[in-house]
Amino acid sequence: MAKHTPLSKEFLKGLWEQNPIFKQVLGMCPTLAVTVSAINGIAMALATTFVLVMASMLISIIRKLIPNQVRIAAYIVIIATFVTIVDLVMKARFPVLSKALGPFIPLIVVNCIILGRQEAFASKNTVFRSILDALGMGSGFFIALITLGGIREIIGSRTFLSYQVLPNAFEPWLIMILPAGAFLTLGLMLGFINMYTDRKKNLEKESLIDQYRNKTKSESAGTVAAQEGI
Amino acid sequence: MNTVVKMILTLSSIGVISGGLLSRVNNWASPLIAANLKAQTEEAIFNVQPAAKTYELVKASGVEVYKVFGDDKIPLGYSLVYSGNGFQGKIRLMVGLSPDLEKITALEILEQIETPGLGTKVTEDHFRNQFKKLETSPMIILVKGVEPSKPNEIQAITGATISSKSVVAIVDDGISIMRELKKEGKI
16 A cells, blocks of 8 residues: 655645644643643643654654554553653653643543544654654644643733733733633634635635636637637 | 444443553552652752751641651751642741741642742742741731841732731641640640
8 A cells, every 4th residue: 555645745744734722623621721831732742742753753663563553552652651751751851840730731641632643643644754743743732732721821911931922001911821712712713714714615626616607708718719710 | 223232331441441550550659649749858858958857747647747857866846847828829838947936947848839930939049048047936026118127027029918828827827736746745
C-alpha cells in the first residue's frame, strides 16, 4: 500500500486543514482547562507534542509486532510511560509550571489527540511519516492553545506572557479567566473559522460554476459563429 | 492459542520495558523533586519570618511547626503550616508568629484553588500585608466594608468574603492549636 501524499503535506495538514482543535475538535478538556494564560498553553502544548512524537515514533516502529486485539492497551501503556516521564521531569525541573498545570499533565494519557493519531496514522504508516504527522498535529495544537491562551490572558488579565499589553484603564474581564471564558472564546473562534471556510468553499464553487458557464457559452458562441461563417 | 501467547508476550514485554524506563527516570527525578519541595518550604519559612536565619522542625506536635532562630540561636518565633476549607477547596497557608504567639509576623498562602480574580486576591500583597504585626488575642476579627479600627482586625476583600473569612478562620484555628501546644509545653 504505497502512499503518494507528499511529505510536506503530512506535516502541514495538522496546522490548518486537520488542525486537532479547530477542525477535528479533539482534546477539548486540556484545551479549555489550562488556557488561562499563554504560558500555560505553551507548556501544555509542548508536553503533549513531546508525548505525541515519541509515542507515534515508537508505535510506528513496532506496529507490525503488536497483535491487533491488544493494540489499544499497548498504545495506552506506551503513552502513559511517556506522560509519566514528562510529569516527573516537569516536577523536577519546572516546579512552578508543573503546579500551574496541575492534574492536566497526567491527564495527557487520555488526550484523544494522541490516541487518535496512533490509531489513525502511526499504526499504518512508516516511522518518518508518523513523526512528521505527530509534529504537525503537535504544532497545530500549539497554535490553537497559544491563540486561545493569549486571547484569554490579554482580555482577562491585561497581560500577554506576563507582559502588560493593555493599559490599566482597561478593566479586565474576569469571565475570561473563568471556565466560562474558555467556552466563549473557543466557541467564537470555531464559529469564525467555520464561517471563513464556508465562505471560501462557496466562492470556489461559484467561480467553478462561472468558469463552466463561460466555457459553455463561448463554446456555443464559437460553434454558431463557425456555422454562420461557413 | 498462538495469538493468546503473542498477546501476553507483547503486552508483558511493553510493560516490563516501560516499568524499567520509568524506574530509572524516577530515580533521577525523586531527589530533585524532594529538593524543590524543601526549597519551597524553606522560602516560605523565611518569608513569614524575615529576621530568621535558621529553623528547625518541631517534632511530636502533630502539626507542621517550624521554630525559627535569629543570630546566635535567639528564638524569634514560629512558622506554622496550617490548612482548612476555602471557598472551593483547601487553602494551605503558613503564618509567622512571635514567640509568645501574640503577634503575627507575616502570612503566606502556599496552596489554594479559589475563584481566579476574586478569591485569589487572598494571595496578593494588599490582603496579606494586613496580617503584618497583627495582634492575635483574643482572636482575629474580619470586618466588611470599613477600615479596620482595632489592632486585631482584618478587612475582607470585596467580592471574596468567603475566601477572606476562610483565611482568617484557618489562622485563628492554627493559633488556638499553637496556644494549647504551648500550654502543654510541646513547643
